Amino acid sequence: MKFWIVGGAVRDQLLGAAVNDHDWVVVGATPQQMVELGFTPVGRDFPVFLHPQTKEEYALARTERKTAPGYHGFAFHADPGVTLAEDLARRDLTINAMARDDGGTLVDPFGGERDLRAKVLRHVSPAFAEDPVRILRLARFAARFGDFTVAPETEALMRQMVQAGEADALVPERVWQELSRGLMEAHPSRMFEVLRGCGALSRLLPEVDRLWGVPQPAAHHPEVDTGVHLLMVLDISARLQAPLPVRFACLCHDLGKGTTPSDEWPRHIAHEARSVGLLQGLSARLRVPSDCRELAEVVAREHGNVHRSAQMRAATLVRLFERCDALRRPARFDDALFACECDARGRLGLEDKPYPPRERLRTLLDCARGVDTAAVAAHTAERGLSGPAVGEAIHQARVEAVKACLATTALP
Template identity: 70%
Template structure:
């Protein structure tokens, strides 16, 4: 029985990156022998075990054969005579198909070290085409390693897989899992650009794919193309280290621009409501988690008003806070403001510009939330007011508090540009 460290741990060590999780493959063993050695079986589809002390995953060397469409259409074979090279052959990229033995020697039958040096993403064997999840994984690695290029033969293989309908068989949960991980990489734009290049984006997220080639008014968007703007917004969200909820909201905030009638372009009046409607379809189809869905809806509907907020009267600011449910969910509103900052700064020439709307609206929110609503309600009820009348009294008190708070607040300086971001 021989044990090898494989995959990302070996790759990252060779790149000089921190090694977080280590995976192991075991050659020459059986499930019974692993259990007898104290390993805990956890694999559902094929034999995977947890080390009795480190709790790291150890998988028996295996081969796999395609038996149907999609991610689940595989038959796995494990046996003591399966070799390390056979196990590595089923992996996605050469840079992930390098093994290391217990003496530190590298086993690299598919040229992974050369591809690391060349900064190249290249598939291992033709077995790549059997698993459509690998298209998403390669795109995610492109977002992680922005200096790596995709081998032309790998791109051609991915395009063929899309044309063969393999992507259409992916289960929504796995698509969301990979998209979410890609959004959290350092350069998320590369994931979507690569998916678009191979044709997968049109199948998985047609609402996003149709944004390329859609013009915007150059005085607000010097980059003009809506798809280019979207990629800049995503990369700004990574630069600002935004959480997943914010990055997903950035991805979907402008979906409605893809359905703007051609005769009114490059104007996009009403795109916010169209974005919100399209967003619901995306979230239903991919089974997007509720927290991501709800924030994205707020940003899709209100990002234009948030950009223009310095021109709003105090009463309109309070109505904006109420529509965003900011009084009950201030943390989510702060995330919405971060998404809007990414939107405003994700434009050519605006990357280093401040976004004063964020601080100003947070100040307004703080003032509105500081209003003693219980005291106002008691006083109103003592005067015989009930129901909606009490609510109006509270609303007016919040307007007064916001007006006072914003009286000395500095006005935003980029309203005319940010309003159409």
């Protein structure tokens, strides 16, 4: 029986990166032996155990065989005769198919260390094609390691997988899991470049794929192409360390531009409403969490108004706050402003330009929220009014508060 650290921990150690957790493979052991050593069995599909002290996962060395389409269609075989090399051979990328023992000996049968030095993402074997999740995983690794390239033979294999319909077998939860993780990497644009390059983006996120080749007015978008703009927005969101809901809102904010008739280019009248409808469909299909979906809807609908907010009067600003539910949910509105800033700065040559609307609207919202609504309601009741009249009185009080703020406060 021998224990090996495998996969990401070995890769990250070779890269000089922090190693946050370890995956272990056990060669030459049976499940009974693991239990006798105090390990707790947790694997349902194949033998995985928790260490009695560290609680790290230890899996018995195994092989796998494709039995049906999709990523669920595998049969696993684990017994004491399965070698370390056989276990590593079933892994996705060469950089993830290395192992170390407790003495530091590196086992690297597929050239993972070489590919790390060359900054190449390469599949281990033709078995890569048996699991469509590997397309998403590779794209996510491209987002993590932004200066890595995809080996030409690996990109060709992914294209063949897409053409064979393997990507269509992916379940929504797994697509969202990998997509959300890729959005949170340092270079999320790379994920979408890789998916688009092999044809998977058009199958998994056609609403996003349609944005390439669609022009925008150069006066506002020096980069012109809507798809290029999207990638810039995503990378700005990563640079500013935005949370996942903000990054998802960035991904979906301009979806409607992909459905603008070509004879209306480069203008995109009413694309905001189309964006909302498209992202609602996308969110339902991938079962996107409600916090991501709801923020994305606000941003898709209102980002143009936020950009133009310096020209708005007090009444218009309060209506904006009300549509965004900002008076009740100021933290979500702040996230919406964050996404709008990413949109404004995700443009060629504007990456470092300040975005005054964010601080300006924060200040004005504070003024509106500072209205004593209980006092306004009581005063309205004293006048013999109730129901909608109370709501209108509160609305007008907020308009007056914002008007006073505009008149007396130095705003950006």
